[in-house]
Amino acid sequence: MKTKTIYKPTSGLTERDLTYCPGCTHGIIHKLAGEVMAERNLIEEAIGVASVGCSVMSYEFFNCDMQQAAHGRAPAVATGIKRVKPEHTVFTYQGDGDLASIGLAEIVHAAHRGENITVIFVNNAIYGMTGGQMAPTTLIDQKTSTSPLGRKKEGAGEPLRMCELLATVPGATYLERVSVHDPKHIRKAKKALEKAFDVQTKKQGFSMIEFISTCPVNWGINPNDSLQWAVDNLIPYYPLGVYKDGTKDDQS
Amino acid sequence: MAKVLMKGNEAMALAAIKGGCDAFFGYPITPQNEVPEYLSYHMEKNDRIFVQAESEVAAINMVYGAAGSGARVLTSSSSPGIALKQEGISYLAGSELPAVIINVMRGGPGLGGIQPSQGDYNQITRGGGNGDYQLLAYAPETLQETVNIVKRSFSLADYYRNPVIIAVDGLIGQMMEPVDLDQKIEEKKSPAKDWAATGEAAKRGKRNKIVSLHLDPYQLEKHNLKLKAKYDEMKENEQQYELINMDHDPSIVFVAYGSMARIARSAIEALKKEGIEVGMIRPICVHPFPEKAFETLPKSVTTLLTLEMSLGQMLQDVQIVNQGRYTLDFFGRAGGVVPESEEIVEKVKTIMKGAAK
Ligand SMILES: Cc1ncc(C[n+]2csc(CCOP(=O)(O)OP(=O)(O)O)c2C)c(N)n1
Ligand code: SF4
Numbered sequence: 076m077k078t079k080t081i082y083k084p085t086s087g088l089t090e091r092d093l094t095y096c097p098g099c100t101h102g103i104i105h106k107l108a109g110e111v112m113a114e115r116n117l118i119e120e121a122i123g124v125a126s127v128g129c130s131v132m133s134y135e136f137f138n139c140d141m142q143q144a145a146h147g148r149a150p151a152v153a154t155g156i157k158r159v160k161p162e163h164t165v166f167t168y169q170g171d172g173d174l175a176s177i178g179l180a181e182i183v184h185a186a187h188r189g190e191n192i193t194v195i196f197v198n199n200a201i202y203g204m205t206g207g208q209m210a211p212t213t214l215i216d217q218k219t220s221t222s223p224l225g226r227k228k229e230g231a232g233e234p235l236r237m238c239e240l241l242a243t244v245p246g247a248t249y250l251e252r253v254s255v256h257d258p259k260h261i262r263k264a265k266k267a268l269e270k271a272f273d274v275q276t277k278k279q280g281f282s283m284i285e286f287i288s289t290c291p292v293n294w295g296i297n298p299n300d301s302l303q304w305a306v307d308n309l310i311p312y313y314p315l316g317v318y319k320d321g322t323k324d325d326q327s
Numbered sequence: 328m329a330k331v332l333m334k335g336n337e338a339m340a341l342a343a344i345k346g347g348c349d350a351f352f353g354y355p356i357t358p359q360n361e362v363p364e365y366l367s368y369h370m371e372k373n374d375r376i377f378v379q380a381e382s383e384v385a386a387i388n389m390v391y392g393a394a395g396s397g398a399r400v401l402t403s404s405s406s407p408g409i410a411l412k413q414e415g416i417s418y419l420a421g422s423e424l425p426a427v428i429i430n431v432m433r434g435g436p437g438l439g440g441i442q443p444s445q446g447d448y449n450q451i452t453r454g455g456g457n458g459d460y461q462l463l464a465y466a467p468e469t470l471q472e473t474v475n476i477v478k479r480s481f482s483l484a485d486y487y488r489n490p491v492i493i494a495v496d497g498l499i500g501q502m503m504e505p506v507d508l509d510q511k512i513e514e515k516k517s518p519a520k521d522w523a524a525t526g527e528a529a530k531r532g533k534r535n536k537i538v539s540l541h542l543d544p545y546q547l548e549k550h551n552l553k554l555k556a557k558y559d560e561m562k563e564n565e566q567q568y569e570l571i572n573m574d575h576d577p578s579i580v581f582v583a584y585g586s587m588a589r590i591a592r593s594a595i596e597a598l599k600k601e602g603i604e605v606g607m608i609r610p611i612c613v614h615p616f617p618e619k620a621f622e623t624l625p626k627s628v629t630t631l632l633t634l635e636m637s638l639g640q641m642l643q644d645v646q647i648v649n650q651g652r653y654t655l656d657f658f659g660r661a662g663g664v665v666p667e668s669e670e671i672v673e674k675v676k677t678i679m680k681g682a683a684k
Contacts (some may be wrong), residue, residue: 094448118529120527140526140535142524148384148415151380155392156395204599
């Protein structure tokens with residue numbers, strides 16, 4: 076009997092078991108990024124930058140050369156790499172604490188310089204790795220281990236929206252926010268990643284895809300309900316869509 | 328090439344280009360601004376990379392990225408900027424990446440001042456980054472020596488897969504002196520960078536990972552021991568110093584580096600005219616500290632007088648090495664005050680009076 080392959084692991088990822096908690100959407104995002112780079116034959120020549128957060132071990136998962144960066148510094152590290160290896164695909168994989176808090180200067184200035192890199196930004200509205208502390212992206216009234224009574228606007232401010240913020244930076248080329256809570260959105264998220272890597276391949280400049288992601292463990296919500304919680308709470312505050320497409324100017 | 332008259336900072340920048348520097352990342356700060364200014368033009372002219380980063384933190388992390396890809400990389404800054412680079416320096420050391428860091432020292436702490444100082448001795452020899460790591464640290468005296476060290480440092484960094492820091496005080500950075508940028512230097516053999524994350528995993532048949540994370544304590548200890556073996560090799564092979572006026576049976580010997588050693592030379596000459604012979608140990612490599620220099624002093628020596636443009640930082644290294652052998656004394660000025668050689672002459676005479684009593 077002939078067998079037909081209907082599913083196989085992507086060559087964009089290694090065979091290492093992922094270290095993420097059950098139900099965490101970091102895994103889906105890895106898969107999408109690995110697939111896109113493999114399908115476009117980028118994984119053979121890519122250099123990835125792992126950040127500090129639950130994805131710190133991503134240097135074991137992406138099937139390419141990898142460099143592990145200090146907390147928040149991945150866009151600066153990627154800048155150093157891309158400047159000396161301009162013909163190679165360079166990407167970072169960063170959480171919201173990493174990118175929107177400690178690494179805010181590095182991400183804004185990488186975009187500002189128009190670095191030709193792709194940033195995969197995973198926004199789960201919390202610090203996952205350190206046990207669920209408040210992030211700049213934590214929602215108002217959301218309870219975390221350092222906002223046990225819920226985040227208050229007074230003193231903690233309102234959550235930062237990174238796509239919207241970076242859309243004001245002239246150097247940024249492509250910014251899109253996506254979600255991976257159901258198959259339809261996963262397909263859409265993959266298209267966004269394809270676009271982002273194509274922007275880089277065409278040397279069109281800085282691209283970032285923000286993923287609305289879950290952290291069932293630190294949210295204290297089971298994996299299924301976490302997906303729904305993201306739909307009900309995160310997406311209304313962080314609307315999905317394209318925030319900037321500087322490539323349109325080039326399409327005549 | 329014949330000697331040319333150049334400002335210290337610009338000469339260091341040109342020396343870096345001649346030393347094969349592929350990329351520079353930095354952020355403006357006085358008194359080192361001529362380094363990035365010179366490189367912003369000349370790196371581009373030489374088809375190399377120059378980036379003005381948004382901060383010293385970003386600059387050192389760009390260095391980390393470019394070094395991880397196998398490039399020869401330089402950053403330069405001054406004291407408060409070097410303080411900000413410590414995180415990246417620790418990552419470079421932990422991931423065993425070669426890089427060259429220039430510190431044109433100014434007075435501190437805090438914003439301090441912008442006049443020449445040696446107040447960063449502990450910062451460059453001990454470092455402020457986390458973890459069990461060491462740097463190769465140089466503190467040259469003349470522009471010619473500085474230029475030769477900058478050129479050679481890229482091969483040293485490659486050889487040891489370790490950051491090299493070169494600290495000059497603002498005097499050396501700002502002064503004009505004739506230098507020969509093509510003086511022959513003995514380069515360290517640079518092994519092939521087969522570890523670099525160059526984006527050729529498929530071609531190589533193996534992924535390269537630049538990482539300083541080792542979650543298993545036994546694995547991390549193994550890594551620490553591997554680094555330690557490297558530091559021991561540096562200690563054995565890289566101690567560099569000059570002994571001055573030792574064949575005239577001095578009883579007092581200065582220990583001084585950088586611009587302070589220059590001033591001390593004038594004091595030695597002045598004292599000689601008065602019939603007083605004083606020697607000098609001049610550390611060139613300040614870490615590993617040149618312990619070997621202290622083993623070869625003439626029998627006539629009774630006192631080591633440490634001289635610094637800081638208030639007793641190198642003195643601690645001298646104390647460690649001395650182990651009670653000689654009487655120790657100290658003279659230092661701080662805050663950007665550059666001492667006159669007469670002050671040192673006076674200090675010597677005071678010591679001699681005390682000894683005669
Ligand atoms: C300089 C520094 N500060 C703090 C930490 C501790 N730390 C590790 S991960 C992390 C937060 C990561 O959160 P996020 O970026 O949102 O990623 P997630 O774990 O949620 O995927 C922090 C604060 C560190 N490693 N380094
Ligand atoms: S702590 Fe949260 S973000 Fe981290 S792996 Fe677990 S579920 Fe995912």
